[in-house]
Structures are given as C-alpha cells and as structure tokens.
Amino acid sequence: MLEYIRRATICLISLVLIMISFSTVVSAQSSRAIAANKGRIGLLTASTTGTYVKIGGDLARILDGESGLRIVPYLSTGSVQNLFDLMSFRNADIALVNSDSLTSFKVRNPDDPRVKKLSYIAKVYASELHLIASRNSDIRAVSDLEGRTVTIGQHGSGAWLTAQLVMGTLGVNANVIEMPDDEALQALKDGKVDANFILTGKPSGMFQRISSDEGLMLIGIPFNEALSGTYREAQFTTDDYPGLVEDKFVPTISVDVILASYGNYPPGSAKFKLLSDFVSELNLHIIELQSPPNHPKWQQFSFSNPIPGWDRSAAAISVFTALTQQEEIAQPSVKDIMMLGFE
Numbered sequence: 001m002l003e004y005i006r007r008a009t010i011c012l013i014s015l016v017l018i019m020i021s022f023s024t025v026v027s028a029q030s031s032r033a034i035a036a037n038k039g040r041i042g043l044l045t046a047s048t049t050g051t052y053v054k055i056g057g058d059l060a061r062i063l064d065g066e067s068g069l070r071i072v073p074y075l076s077t078g079s080v081q082n083l084f085d086l087m088s089f090r091n092a093d094i095a096l097v098n099s100d101s102l103t104s105f106k107v108r109n110p111d112d113p114r115v116k117k118l119s120y121i122a123k124v125y126a127s128e129l130h131l132i133a134s135r136n137s138d139i140r141a142v143s144d145l146e147g148r149t150v151t152i153g154q155h156g157s158g159a160w161l162t163a164q165l166v167m168g169t170l171g172v173n174a175n176v177i178e179m180p181d182d183e184a185l186q187a188l189k190d191g192k193v194d195a196n197f198i199l200t201g202k203p204s205g206m207f208q209r210i211s212s213d214e215g216l217m218l219i220g221i222p223f224n225e226a227l228s229g230t231y232r233e234a235q236f237t238t239d240d241y242p243g244l245v246e247d248k249f250v251p252t253i254s255v256d257v258i259l260a261s262y263g264n265y266p267p268g269s270a271k272f273k274l275l276s277d278f279v280s281e282l283n284l285h286i287i288e289l290q291s292p293p294n295h296p297k298w299q300q301f302s303f304s305n306p307i308p309g310w311d312r313s314a315a316a317i318s319v320f321t322a323l324t325q326q327e328e329i330a331q332p333s334v335k336d337i338m339m340l341g342f343e
Contacts, residue, residue, distance in 0.1 A: 039069040041278055044082040044095035047075060047154070049182060051201035051297055052096045052257075055124060058294040059282075067281040078157030079257075080104075086262045087114050093274065098127060098158045098199075099256040100165065100230045103309055117262050119313040121279060123305040125297035126254035128202045128234050129162055131219040132188060132244065133195040142167070142221055145174040148194035151184035152176045162231075162255060163197035169226045181206070189214065201257070201297045203240045210243040218244045221252045229308070231255055256305075261313050275315035283319065 043059065046052035056073035063069050074091070076082055079098040083105060086095040106115055133139040139148070145167070153159030155178045167174060177184075177193060184196045185206070200206075210216055218241065223233045234254035238245045265272040282289075283303065290298045303320070 039067075039274070039277070041069055041071050041093045041274065042089075042091040043071055043073045044076050044085055044089070044092050045073045046078045046082075046096070046157070047180060049206065051125070051127065051204070051295060052078070054295045055096060055297065058289055058298065062285050062289055062294070063278075063281050067277075067285075069278060069281055076156075077154045078160070080158070080161050081156035083118075083260070084156075086260060087118070093261065093271075094121065094278070095260050096124065096257055097260040098162065099258055099307055099310065100162055101158070102260075103230050104161060104165070106309065114262075117264055118310070119261055119316075120307050120310040121259040121261060121275075121313050121316045122282070122301065122303045123307060124257050124259055125201055125300040126232060126234065127158065127199055127257050128236070128252050128254045129159070129166065129221055130198045130200065130202075130204070130207065130236075130252070131195060131221055132185070132198065132207075132216055133219050134188065134191075135215045135217050137194060139195055139219060141219065142170055142172055144219075145172050145195060148174050149192075150174045150176055150195045150197060151179045151187065151193050152197045153184070153199065154178055154180050157199070158255070159197050159199035162199050165230075166221065166227070166253065169224075170222070188216070195219070199255070201295075202236060203296070207241050207244060210241070212243045214243065216244060217246060218250045218252075220250050223251065223253055227253060256307060258307055258310065260310075261315070265315070267314075267318065272315050272318075275313065276319050279313075279316045279319040283323070 043056050045056035053073070053075070056071075060071040060073055063071050072091075074089075076085060079096070079101045082095040082097050083101045086092050086097070102115075102118060105112075109115065131142065138144065150163075152163040159181075160178060164176065179187065181196070181198050181200075184193065184198070187193045188196050198204075218236050223231070231253040232255075234252050235249045236245050236252060237249045238247075261275055263271065265275070286298075286301060288294075290301065303316075
C-alpha cells in the first residue's frame, strides 16, 4: 500500500512539473507573440507588381526596427478593394487608395455611415493612366476604342474604376475585360485584345522594358472640365518610355494616391497612438524615403496637400499640431530677444 502511495505521489509531482514547464513555455510563446505584434501596422497595397507594392516595401524597410513599428504589407487587387478591405479587414490599419475610389463610393453610397470614418494621412504620389495599343492598329485616340475589346485591370483595381469613369465621361462604349496587367499586356502583344488601360505611377518598370521593336504605343487621354474635379493633367515623355512615346510627349490624366485610415479612434486609445506613432515616424524618415534606392514617386509625397472630398486623420492632425507648437516654442519672439538685452 505504501509503495502504491509512493508511486502515485511521484506521478503526481511529475505531472505538476510537466504542467509548470508547459505553462512556462506557453507563457514565453505568448510573450513573444505580444512582442512581435507590438507596433504592427497592416498596410494594404496591390498585386505583386506596380507602384503600390514598391511603396509598401519601402515603408516596411525604412520604418521597421528602431522606430518600434512593424509595417506588414498585404497584397490585394488594388485601390477599390483596398477601400472596402480597410473598412472590414481586421488586420488593415492603413491602405494605399486612389482618391477617385472614395469619390465613387460617396456618390454611390451617400448615406453610408462608413464614409464619415474614412480619412487620409497624406498624399503619397500621383498615379498616371496608361492607355496602350498596337502601332499597327487604327487606334489613335480614346474615341477609337468604341466597340473595341479593352482590358481594364482586375476587378477592384484602380484601373478598373478609373478606366470606366474616364470612358463614361468621354462617351466611349468599349467591350471591357477584367484582367491582371501582365496578362493584359501579353494579350495585347498576341493580338487578342485591342488596348490596355493600366493605372500605375510613372515610370513603370514594366513599360520601361518595352522596346520600340515590339510595336506598341501610348495613346493620349484628353483632359476636360468633366474630369477636373477628380483628376489632374499629366503626360508621358520619351524620357519616361522611349519605346512607347514616338513624339515628345503624350497627354494623360493622373489621380492622387493617398494613405488612408478608417475609424474614429479617441485620443488616448491604443489605435490612435499607433496611427500617431506611424505619422511621426513617417515625418522623421521622409527625406530617407525620398532618396535612392526608394521609388522615385516618393518625391511627390506631401503632408500639406489637401485631398478634395477627404477629411484629415485626427491622429495626423494631433501630430502636426504638436510639431507646430514645438516650432513656435523653439523660435524666440522679438520681445524675447529684447528681454535678453545687448552687450
């Protein structure tokens, strides 16, 4: 009987030790998980190619580490999808979004309460609309796309929305096909489609690699009053794309790409602090981001540019208000200098 009790006691002690050890391991793993997620910011970008992805990669590389933040880029189909994912995806804190995506969302859903929760942190750059066709075709203007087969990017991408809005505004009725950009360009080369609408920041590496021997060209997109509320005038030059621009330049339009956030977080909340920290670090590293080897589109980044139809993020406002107050304190007034006297 005593031997049985002794063995049972040993087993019980062993079990307790195992449980303590397991609890310690779980606790350590939990601590590591908390540490790994501290400062994590989910950033919605786009597909595996294009300017969105490169901008996201630059942010992740520059802001990770000593800043205490960890930028985690997520791939998506693009601007329109990013807007909806930002409003519903649990891990999405900020997103790269074209400004016309919000304009379209507001027009179609004027009473949607989510509109008031969308805000912008800053304008990142302008994205240009590329319209490409074969030199052997008779397409020389947007109006020539009437009845033709045209690709407009993937469903939910920036090009998908912008191309349809532009054609609608200009009164062009084309046969549109949703297709990823790389597949669309190959379909154009193979003669399966008549033209491609691709929205990306210039200069795009995909287009820079096209030589004049491939027989493709950029088609001009006219700017008019109907487009002026949402888009800006832009152009492509031979310096941008030697293989696609025959004349000195080709006119087009551009749309602002912004860093967007969602949610009315009160000051002092964890999410408000996270976004404020992100804005502060972005401000501290902007010169580094605007330097090689980062994407040249960073040169267009602006905290001061207002975005029509968008409200500024409260977290961003708080950061800039604090910075402005610091600058005012740092610079003495004339009265302060007078109080010092002269020797």
